[in-house]
Amino acid sequence: MTDFKYSNVEKEMATYGFDRVVKSHCRMCHGGCGVLVYMRNGKIAKIAGDPDCPINHGTLCSKGLASTQLVYHPDRLTHPVRSVGSRGNGQWEQISWDEALDCIAERILAYKADFGAESIVMGYGTGRENEGVIYRFANLLGSPNVLTAGHFCYGPRIATSIITCGTNPIVDYENHPQCIMVWGNNLVISNPDCYKAEPFSVSLAKGAKLIAVDPRLTRIAARADVWLQPRPGTDAALALGMLNVIVNEELYDKQFVKDHVHGWEPFVQRVNEYPLKKVEKITWVAREKIREAARLFATTKPAAVQWGVAIEQQINCADNDRLLMALMGLTGNIDVPGGQVLFSTPKIRNVGYFCAHRMLPDVQREKRLGGDRFRLAGNFAIINPKCVWDAILEEKPYAVKMLFFISSNPLVTRANAKEVYRALEKVDFIAVSDFFMTPTAELADIVLPAASWLEMDYIADYWKRHGYIFPRRKVVQVGKCRSDHEMLNDLAHRVGQGDHWWDNFEQALDWILEPMGITWQDFKQMDYLRGEVINQKYKFKGFSTPSRKFELYASLLEQWGYDPLPQYREPPESPYSTPERFKNYPYILITGRRSPGFFHTENRQIPWLRELHRDPIVEIHPRTAKKENITEGDWVVIESVRGKVRQRAKLFEGMDPRVVSAEHAWWFPEKKGPAHGWDESNINILTDNAYETCDPAMGATSVRTLLCRICPEPEGGGS
Amino acid sequence: MIVEAIRIDHQACWGCKTCEVACKQENRAADGVKLIAVQEEGPEIIDGKLNFVFHVNLCRHCDEPPCVDACPDAAIRKRSDRIVVMDSEMCTGCQACIEACPYDAIDFDPDKSIAQKCNLCHHRIENRLIPACADNICPAHCIHFLCYDSAPS
Numbered sequence: 005m006t007d008f009k010y011s012n013v014e015k016e017m018a019t020y021g022f023d024r025v026v027k028s029h030c031r032m033c034h035g036g037c038g039v040l041v042y043m044r045n046g047k048i049a050k051i052a053g054d055p056d057c058p059i060n061h062g063t064l065c066s067k068g069l070a071s072t073q074l075v076y077h078p079d080r081l082t083h084p085v086r087s088v089g090s091r092g093n094g095q096w097e098q099i100s101w102d103e104a105l106d107c108i109a110e111r112i113l114a115y116k117a118d119f120g121a122e123s124i125v126m127g128y129g130t131g132r133e134n135e136g137v138i139y140r141f142a143n144l145l146g147s148p149n150v151l152t153a154g155h156f157c158y159g160p161r162i163a164t165s166i167i168t169c170g171t172n173p174i175v176d177y178e179n180h181p182q183c184i185m186v187w188g189n190n191l192v193i194s195n196p197d198c199y200k201a202e203p204f205s206v207s208l209a210k211g212a213k214l215i216a217v218d219p220r221l222t223r224i225a226a227r228a229d230v231w232l233q234p235r236p237g238t239d240a241a242l243a244l245g246m247l248n249v250i251v252n253e254e255l256y257d258k259q260f261v262k263d264h265v266h267g268w269e270p271f272v273q274r275v276n277e278y279p280l281k282k283v284e285k286i287t288w289v290a291r292e293k294i295r296e297a298a299r300l301f302a303t304t305k306p307a308a309v310q311w312g313v314a315i316e317q318q319i320n321c322a323d324n325d326r327l328l329m330a331l332m333g334l335t336g337n338i339d340v341p342g343g344q345v346l347f348s349t350p351k352i353r354n355v356g357y358f359c360a361h362r363m364l365p366d367v368q369r370e371k372r373l374g375g376d377r378f379r380l381a382g383n384f385a386i387i388n389p390k391c392v393w394d395a396i397l398e399e400k401p402y403a404v405k406m407l408f409f410i411s412s413n414p415l416v417t418r419a420n421a422k423e424v425y426r427a428l429e430k431v432d433f434i435a436v437s438d439f440f441m442t443p444t445a446e447l448a449d450i451v452l453p454a455a456s457w458l459e460m461d462y463i464a465d466y467w468k469r470h471g472y473i474f475p476r477r478k479v480v481q482v483g484k485c486r487s488d489h490e491m492l493n494d495l496a497h498r499v500g501q502g503d504h505w506w507d508n509f510e511q512a513l514d515w516i517l518e519p520m521g522i523t524w525q526d527f528k529q530m531d532y533l534r535g536e537v538i539n540q541k542y543k544f545k546g547f548s549t550p551s552r553k554f555e556l557y558a559s560l561l562e563q564w565g566y567d568p569l570p571q572y573r574e575p576p577e578s579p580y581s582t583p584e585r586f587k588n589y590p591y592i593l594i595t596g597r598r599s600p601g602f603f604h605t606e607n608r609q610i611p612w613l614r615e616l617h618r619d620p621i622v623e624i625h626p627r628t629a630k631k632e633n634i635t636e637g638d639w640v641v642i643e644s645v646r647g648k649v650r651q652r653a654k655l656f657e658g659m660d661p662r663v664v665s666a667e668h669a670w671w672f673p674e675k676k677g678p679a680h681g682w683d684e685s686n687i688n689i690l691t692d693n694a695y696e697t698c699d700p701a702m703g704a705t706s707v708r709t710l711l712c713r714i715c716p717e718p719e720g721g722g723s
Numbered sequence: 724m725i726v727e728a729i730r731i732d733h734q735a736c737w738g739c740k741t742c743e744v745a746c747k748q749e750n751r752a753a754d755g756v757k758l759i760a761v762q763e764e765g766p767e768i769i770d771g772k773l774n775f776v777f778h779v780n781l782c783r784h785c786d787e788p789p790c791v792d793a794c795p796d797a798a799i800r801k802r803s804d805r806i807v808v809m810d811s812e813m814c815t816g817c818q819a820c821i822e823a824c825p826y827d828a829i830d831f832d833p834d835k836s837i838a839q840k841c842n843l844c845h846h847r848i849e850n851r852l853i854p855a856c857a858d859n860i861c862p863a864h865c866i867h868f869l870c871y872d873s874a875p876s
Contacts (some may be wrong), residue, residue: 011858012851050748062859066744069860192737192862201737201862209735209864221766223737226774264806435862600740611754612747618741657766658773 006148009055011062016042020049027054027231027531029223029474032067033061033076033195033603034130034158036464038531041479048072048458048480049274056531058472063202066601067195070612074456075482079440079609079673081453082483092429092447098431101484104450105491108408108435109498112145115432121146122371124406125392128152129412130195132457133476134488135467138410139359139385143499148364148372149404153417155378156704157196159163160316163702164325167560170485171299172469172547173332173344175308175643177203181342183304185215185297187328188239189312190222190376190468195597196312198470204310213304217242219594220623220665221658230297237709238287238595238662240320243327243573245283245291246298249273249332255302257336264542264548265333267557267568270659274569286572288660302335304683306342314708317596320696321704323570326558330570333554339540346534347471348450353516356700360504361385371402376705377695379564388703390693393427393652405432411454412436413605415444416671419693419705422674425683433519437488440609443671443682453485460487461509461524463516465657471535475528479579557630567702574707576697577644579662585711589644591628593712595687609673620670620685622651624714625661629653632714639717642666644690650717651685664714668707726805727848729741729857731779733864736763738777739765740864742856749855756832758782758841759856781856782792782807782828783842793823798838806843814838836867 022042027035032621033453038057042050050124051069055062074080084104085096099107115123126142128134130153142150152159158206172298175181177199184207192201208214216228217239225231234242250256251272261268266382271722280291287294301307307333315324337343341468369375374391375382395404407428418424428434436445438450457464464476486494489509506512513524520533527533527680546552550559562568574581578592595679599621601613622640624632634640638653642664668688672681683689690706698705738761746752746759748764758781765775784807791807792797798813799820809820816836821829829840844854849868852858857868 009859012853013848015852019847019852052858055859060862063862063864064741064860065739065862066741069741069744069748072748192738201739202864205735205737205863216776221773221775223775223777226766226776552827600738601744615747615754616743658775 007678009062011040011052011055013040016050019065020051024574025653026477026479028458028479029476030064030068030071031133031464031476032071035195035197035200035468036310036474037064037068037200038474038600039064041458043479048075052673057474058532059199059470060202065201066606066616067603070601070607070610071456071458073612074439074607075458080482081438081440081451082454082485084484085451088448091629092678094446102439103484104452105498107450109495111406112499116145118378119403119405120371122149122369123403125149125151125404125407127407127409127412127414129414129417130157130409134410134460136355136358137489137492139361140500141496143360143364144496144504145499145516146365147384147390148367148369148375149387150385150399151387151389151392151414154384155381155388155702156317156321157313159381159384159386160321160325160702160704161311163380163386164322164499166168166384167380167549167558168329168555169333169338171344173329173338174198174347175310176342176345177207179306179342180207180210181306181308182374183301183307185217185226185307185331185403186310186312187217187302187312189310189325190224190598191310191312192224193314193600195603198324208534213300215301219514219659219663220597228299230293232289232293232297235286235288235660237318237320237578237593238572239315239318239324240327240570240572241278241283241286242277242289242294243324243331244278244570245280245287245294245573247327247330247334248278248280248283249295249298250302251275253298253299256334259620260336264554266551266553266555266559271330271556271568272288274571278572301331305336307335307337308332308342308344314596316704317706317708318704319393319573319699319706321577321699322702323572324378325409326570330556332554338554339542340572342540343540345537346541347469347537349471350473350533350535351445351519353519358516359593363504371472374703378698378701379566380561381703383564386703387704388698389414390420390423390695393423396427396431406434407431407446408435409511410437413444414444415447415682416442416605416669416688419463419688419691419707420646421683421686421688423693438604439492440673442605443490443680446678446680452491453483455482455485455487460486460489461513462487463513463527466516471537472532474532475530477528527712561701564701576706577692577710582711584627589711591664591712591714591715592662593642593644593690594663594665595691597665599667602669605669605671608671620651620667621654622667622714623654623656623659623665625659626655627661628664629655632716634714634716639642641644641715641717642687642712643714644712646692647652647689649683649685649687649689664712726869726871727843728784728805729781729843729854730867730869732865732867733761733776733778735861735863736761736777736779739862741860741862742779745855745858745860748846752830752839753832753834754841756830756838758830761875778874780826780828783826784843789823789825790829806848807825808842808845809838809840811837811839824845
């Protein structure tokens, strides 16, 4: 990458009069990138990529660059506040940290005494690398209930990969795959884990073949050698069809299958239930195309599957992930250079250990909400959100009394938003920690001002699977903001967990690093650490699964009462599963298309990012738009059986005319008052969260594929 | 003569708009005013295949810039290093340059009533720094700063 090592630090410093530059690690999305933070007079003056970081090689994205505007935003919450009068009325008073944490501690202890620790639900969204402290706090408190996005985002990849091959297989871009199959992922503009757009771009420039699987024509799909455009929600059938080709044309790695695969014969039987003729009918993808993609992927070495969240927000969540792993495994691309590597972290106390899952008493673990229904999720400490809303609204199987959301905006991000609102309205007590007064924070009793990534010391990418860790270095203090780590360390002492925490959080970082023989102060002097990279570890120690093999046939799922083989289920709402409904809601609605600058509900108040994308946009095929009398830029009403919202039309030919694509996570920080327009364009007004529509093992809500109708918004219909 | 220019590989562009924000961070153009803009072109059928590309649009620093001739206030000039520089202090907001530009690369700040365009970060170049959009910020590595001697060797 020496070709690209620009950024002349010394000249930058001299030209602009910066007084220092600090290396750190961004956290504006689910992954991290190395950054250089230029400082002048104690303030952040400029952010640039770190040319020496192995993840981004000096490049960055719009979010990272705009972090300065997050840190110094005038609407930033800079001190704890308490709701005055009836909750949700927008009236707040400033309180001290001691008052805030004492009040929260008092509530926690009271609910624990009266209703059990399980009545207190902790929560985070995609997590700002605060996952470890939140789980630790909950586990030590005795609450098995941590409500995260984990049921339908990244958690499924972790859970299914652990039961299939021991850990999450990461595309090894550093050794340049020769074929990359990007499946329902737009990593070049979205918020991927581990590696991001830069190394992917470099692998393509070096000549990697590209296969794209996407119902929309992304730029990746446009550049692809083969683009498969499936009917939304049919990924599992498509993968089974590709596996059918690979098995029956004997394109698989026979030695790997012979020595390292568990359940080969039943797996072959299962894929034979999906001949291409049937798969074509289900997926709307021509069988020749499926065969072409399968052959290209299976015969180009090394090859890798770049996967992401879209396939996890479906009823087939766990099986989608397992089928993509089957594609990686059968083609011999697991744990080989340039394929999909099972990286090891450095020898530190790992994040799972930090989470203190083993400190949660069995009797409390058994009370995990939905644990008996969604057993794959339950075994990985993940819960389905509806279980929490039901526990609040119906007090079944017991009452939840307190919610503590740390970097989470579930009113906008979770399915069936109206139900979420009712639950938040009813629950006894809500505490929130966040940067801004979000629609969720507005419903709280106490809101704590959270520090951003530029305001904390931490071990960045602690929970990532590329094997690297990086020092995230605090550069500024804003108001009275505190990192969630310091806040929970303090709160832990106030609820009697002090023995398991530290005098200050730097000591926690020392404790994590201790097995390496270094302290945080030592690590701060380094650029990064990486675990040793050893390929094909399975050859001498097997896979970390019950059979020590790559489990196409998942023995743990069988033990938990599920089909051990992956299968395809029709989306719960579709032209075929609900044909009567389809008559009135004649379009397949897909949701959650990413746009540069946003990270779920975040960043809509940051000028440089909102400028990139002012309004929520619904993409409609020009033929469909004409039929529905919709023109470019119109506000459109999108309606499902559950509700309706408005987004602006963009006519886009890159989709099947039967498909409509809406954005997720919209609220409007510029609209003052407690609601901030949370229900105007929030696509989760339309989504369903009924248990039977969720993945049966993982509890993933099926927010990506539903049925809708569309029409131009009537005059005066907006706000 | 030293020639400076931006070369963009549009086929490599993902449309992530990092360059737009890098430009904002450097030049602080007002909200809604873009000195560099990533635009979507298509989709359309090309060689029997549905395709679309992103196009990164900014001042081309033309050899014979029509905006220079169009400006009644001499606020735009072509320098010897071939950079076309607009001096916003001298701009009276008549927008003749915007009319004249064949590339739609000049924007207008309605609050200040001035035209704005890419000056190729000449303040950086003069300090031997690379323009903000091309300083290895693009994750696709699609924006390159060329600085070469045009004299025949």
